[in-house]
Amino acid sequence: MRLRVGVSTSAHAIPWKRVLEPGRAVCYTLLRAAAPVLADRLHEQGFGRHGMVPFGYSGPVFPQARKRRGVYAAGGRGYLELGSPLPEVVAAWSVALAGRDLLDWGGVALRVHGISLVETAVERGSARLRTRTPVVMKGSGRDDGGERSTRQAWVLPTEPEFHHYFEQNLRRKAESLDLAPDVSLEQISWVGPKRSFAVGDGLKLGASVEAELKGNPLVLNAIRDWGLGQANSAGFGWVAA
Structure with a gap:
């Protein structure tokens, strides 16, 4: 399962070292807000026999931002995607995001404009x-x-x-x-x-x-x-x- 979070920002760029790095902390912050026991278990032990952490994210994407050489373009409306094969993780994110107006993406403020479930499925082998x-x-x-x-x-x-x-x-x-x-x-x-x-x-x-x-x-x-x-x-x- 995966969520698409509608976001916007007044920033014109995100430093390259902040494109992905803040996301892990954002995912755990949201998870702890709604399911603290699950968050702590994943952080300390991972999941399953191999102790892996079963979630990922896209980083912020701003399709209409003007591209500039040497920077990660931002600005205006965009989106952020979060995903996990564990429904309880996605459900916890949904609850936490429903009560948030802003996300701090490594010092870049992302205003939250709603969430939706991305329903795409692999049906064949x-x-x-x-x-x-x-x-x-x-x-x-x-x-x-x-x-x-x-x-x-x-x-x-x-x-x-x-x-x-x-x-x-x-x-x-x-x-x-x-x-x-x-x-x-x-x-x-x-x-x-x-x-x-x-x-x-x-x-x-x-x-x-x-x-x-x-x-x-x-x-x-x-x-x-x-x-x-x-x-x-x-x-x-x-x-x-």
Whole structure:
């Protein structure tokens, strides 16, 4: 399930380091306002057998904002999307947002103009999902000789290890939700430019993708509302509705 939050701002731009970074705190703030026990459990333990955090978000989008080189354009009416495969998370966000006029997005004030449920569903055993934000994926961190050289080995969709670790992440998400890991990556049909965004523990590198997946529709729908790749709760890998 996912929510679309109508927002507006008088700001003309959002600093690049604030495009995604504030979202995780906003999601937890809203969750704590309506379901504090659930919020604390997800924050401290994660969910399911792998301890993953099953939610994601898009970052603010302002379709009519005038594009300018070097800045993330903002201004006027726009929207923010929040999603989770757990209905109780989306329900809590809905309750919290119903009582809010403003959201603080890392120092940028977003005025709330209402919320709606985005009702799109995967009904077949395949789906083509394109992300709005970069997919980040951690690889083995091993060099050509097989020795581990780093623990922060972000791999891009064009690199050899990506397919394996991407597919493994999809199956871990299914298992976290107690669903059979009936999902596979058929192909990456499009790759966007390499981008990095700041989050709480530094920069994460990735690229937007269009991925063709095959599997149980229940799993595909859950992944669509959660996001592709790792660090979804930091706004990465958000799937465009």
